[in-house]
Amino acid sequence: MNTGLPRLPRILLLGHRGQVGWELRRALAPLGEVHAWDHPELDLADGEMLERVVRQVAPAIIVNAAAYTAVDRAESEPERARQVNALAPERLARLARDTGTWLVHYSTDYVYDGRQQRPYVETDPTGPLNTYGRTKLEGDQAVQASGCAHLIFRLCWVYGMRGNNFLLTMLRLARERETLRVVADQIGSPTWCRLIAEATALALQQVLVQPDPERWSGVYHLRCAGETSWYEFARRIVETVPAGERKCREVIPIRTEEYPTPARRPAWSVLSCEKLERTFGLALPHWETALRLALGGE
Structure with missing residues (x-):
């Protein structure tokens, strides 16, 4: 029976088992009919499989929350990282362009080299220090160059x-x-994945009302307000553990060189979200507020 109600748009969500993807499955539900896929039923490195899924679902929006995020392991698996972080988004963008589909893609603060001391804006020069950052940047550039309608959200911590x-x-x-x-000498903005998912849904809600690629398409920074070090973030986390359960008595700050890792990290990962707020009217709360919310506080 035809109810006369408009059909909800189909949303293809890739990577629904990840941190952001898990929250997106819930946050996107009010916007449309969510079809969620992830590894192992879908291998992003398999181009034919990826195209088959997109054709099968025939979505109005593709949300790609899947990524190769093992930053240190990527140094020894660069080709696998490139398949997932660069070539898969390139294929998705091409499919989105050919089918008139919107593509939402997530990127990272690691596309920057961390040398400047003011918040990065979306037009600042990139300069990734590791394989993960390089492959994510390649994916960003492929999406932008494809000509598809897109939202790229660069995330932080x-x-x-x-x-x-x-x-x-x-x-x-x-x-x-x-x-x-x-x-203690790497600075960024810890960001709760639930807030990322909710901000994405709020942005997409505006896109669905007025689906104008010229107005919305582009790269946006998306992170919680404020900035801190891994050391200070750790201190705040430890303080939340009840005294009767907490064994840790001291958190000691160290320099990056005292904790060597296969992949280099940027020292400064603070992103400016002015473009996001100006375009969509969205701003995430301070990272300390978000941490309390994530841990169930008021």
């Missing part, structure tokens, strides 16, 4: 209450170790 991330690692170590040594 993402965490959540599931999966593998800094927050959950610190909560565990605070219960296991008396002393934690944490890098």
Whole structure:
């Protein structure tokens, strides 16, 4: 029976088992009919499979929350990282262009070299220091060059209450170790993945009302307000663990060179979100407020 109601748009969500993807599945539900795919049923490195899924779902919007995010392992698996972070977005962008579909893609602060001391704006020169950042930047550039209608959100220091991330690692170590040594000379903005998903949904809501690629398409920085170091972030996390459960008595600040890793990290990862606020009227809360919310505080 025809009810006369307009059909909800189909949304293809890729990477729904990841931190951001998990939250997106819930946040996008009011906007349309969400079709969620992830590894192993979908291998982003398999171009034919990717095209088959897109043709099968026939979405109005593709949201690509899938990525190769193992920053250090990417140094020894550069081709796999490139397949997922660069070539898959390129294929998605081409499919989106050919089918008139919007593409939402997530990027990273690691596309910048971290040498400047003011918040990065979207037009600042890039200069990734590691394989992960280089492959993510290649994906960004492919999406932009494709001619498809797109939103690229560059994120910073993402965490959540599931999966593998800094927050959950610190909560565990605070219960296991008396002393934690944490890098204090890398600065960024910890960002709760739920807020990323909700901001994405709010932006897409505006796009659906007025689907004008000339107005909306582009790169946007999306992160919580404020800035801090991994050390200060760790301190705040440890303080939230109840005294009766907390074994950690001291968090010690160290320099980056005291904690060598296969991949170099930018020292400064603070992103300006002025473009996001100007275009969509969206601004995320301070990172400390977001941390309290993520941990169930008021």
